[in-house]
Amino acid sequence: MDTSVSRPELLLVADAVSREKGIDREEVLEAMEQAIQKAGRAKYGHEKDIRATIDRRSGEVRLSRWTEVVDQVENEDAQISLSIARKFRPEIQVGEYLIDPLPPIDFGRIAAQTAKQVIVQRVREYERKRQYNEFKDRVGEIVNGTVKRTEYGNLLVEIGSAEALLRRDELIPRETFRNSDRVRAYIYDVRDEPRGPQVFLSRTHPAFLAKLFAQEVPEIYDGIIEIKAVARDPGSRAKMAVISRDASIDPVGACVGMRGSRVQAVVAELQGEKIDIIPWSPQAATFVVNALAPAEVSKVVMDEEAGRVEVVVPDDQLSLAIGRRGQNVRLASQLTRWDIDILTEAEESERRQEEFRRRSGQFVEALDVDDVIAGLLVTEGYHSIEELAFADPDELVGIEGFDDSVVQELVQRAEGHLVRQEEKLDERRQELGVTDDIANMGVFTNQMLVTLGEKGVKTLDDLGDLAGDELVEILGSDAIEEDAANEIIMAARAHWFEGEEGATPSSTPEGGAGV
Helix, strand or coil: CCCEEECHHHHHHHHHHHHHHCCCHHHHHHHHHHHHHHHHHHHHCCCCEEEEEECCCCCEEEEEEEEEEECCCCCCCCEEEHHHHHHHCCCCCCCCEEEEEECCCCCCHHHHHHHHHHHHHHHHHHHHHHHHHHHCCCCCCEEEEEEEEEECCEEEEEECCEEEEECHHHCCCCCCCCCCCEEEEEEEEEEEECCEEEEEEECCCHHHHHHHHHHHCHHHHCCCEEEEEEEEECCCEEEEEEEECCCCCCHHHHHHCHHHHHHHHHHHHCCCCEEEEEECCCCHHHHHHHHCCCCCCCEEEEECCCCEEEEEECHHHHHHHHCHHHHHHHHHHHHHCCEEEEEEHHHHHHHHHHHHHHHHHHHHHHHCCCHHHHHHHHHCCCCCHHHHHCCCHHHHHCCCCCCHHHHHHHHHHHHHHHHHHHHHHHHHHHHHCCCHHHHCCCCCCHHHHHHHHHCCCCCHHHHHCCCHHHHHHHHCCCCCCHHHHHHHHHHHCHHHCCCCCCCCHHHCCCCCCCC
16 A cells, blocks of 8 residues: 655745745745644544654655554553564564554645644744844844834834834834835844744934944944943934044044034934034043033032032033933933032032031030131031041141130030930930830940831830831931841840740841741
């Protein structure tokens, strides 16, 4: 009995699909084999292990049933016992297969339709896999595509043999595209989703501007000039910080180009977006000043812990520094990654005077001195009673008009004020009912104890019931860190475990709730 059929047209179909879809010929033939297998199982039984092979040269199709040899049969349709199998092949072993050739299938209309569906599905899966593998490593590239269709303002863009999504919020404001329009965009993400690979494009991404400059400026492409940071208000304005690795090349001039030719090419692509190109500096203060251009800056005060910078500008430069709707300072903040506060010289002077009055008033009230002495202390950099109480007497003597007796009296008064302040805080702590057990832990100041009392934390049990982050929230992150808070809470829980054999405070999870 002939158990095979020659179908050379299958090879022609496989070649055509492979060329059209850009899929490997072998994968198309495997999809055809699976389709024939499915049709075979529909005819001979879905429980049976039916396999099909297509000869890669002749197109000959063979169908066979595979039966696994086992010691104990659990599935009679796909398994056979060793004793019976050896009647057909004496040398066969457990785990091997008996292969029985089957006559070729005469594809009916339903079987042919089923086979077609399997082939189409598998080809689509292979196509999706190919698209994902093609684009997953192209994130960060600029691509040119053609608008295929528009859906609710989102663009489906044809890039090569794949489709990409350019969402409405990734388009530059007020720009429109129609079907068949050419569009240039930046690949910012590729995801392998259940419905197929999704390629996401953007024209508003900061890196899109950087990549456009890399195409226009050979020095950037060659690595001589580096783009350090980009901030954009798409379609309106952008700032770009650049640095040159070659001292003989001006990075700003190279990016601008002869008569602005290079920057204008990028501006045209971005629908007239104005671009400020500024020199990058490793000095944060200098970088902030450059970023606020074209505004002039008088003074910069950095607060590195808070990540904030205070910038003082002349009165007539305020609107320029802030920009329309705060655009200039917002972009400068994004570019430098510092929170920028802008003050005029008049505002800064007024605030400085107010700060002087407040601090000198503090000395007048606490030390019972006149305005002249209080003013001298503030001018010399003493901002609190604590600083004065623990100051080096030799430094105080160096202040004009201060002698040893004056210095000694001032230090004594400062120390006395701190003692009285601590006594008042201790009295307040007792009024609030905060127990001595907490005070005697030796980890809280009187001010902290008062704060705990005001929040209802008055006993060791109250303290032990807290989590570490709750204690930090009550006292403030400036006063205590979470690791230290967890240790304090564990110490407060220690009395819960006294007398329990083998139990230690560490039996409770760190920072967890009490039991």
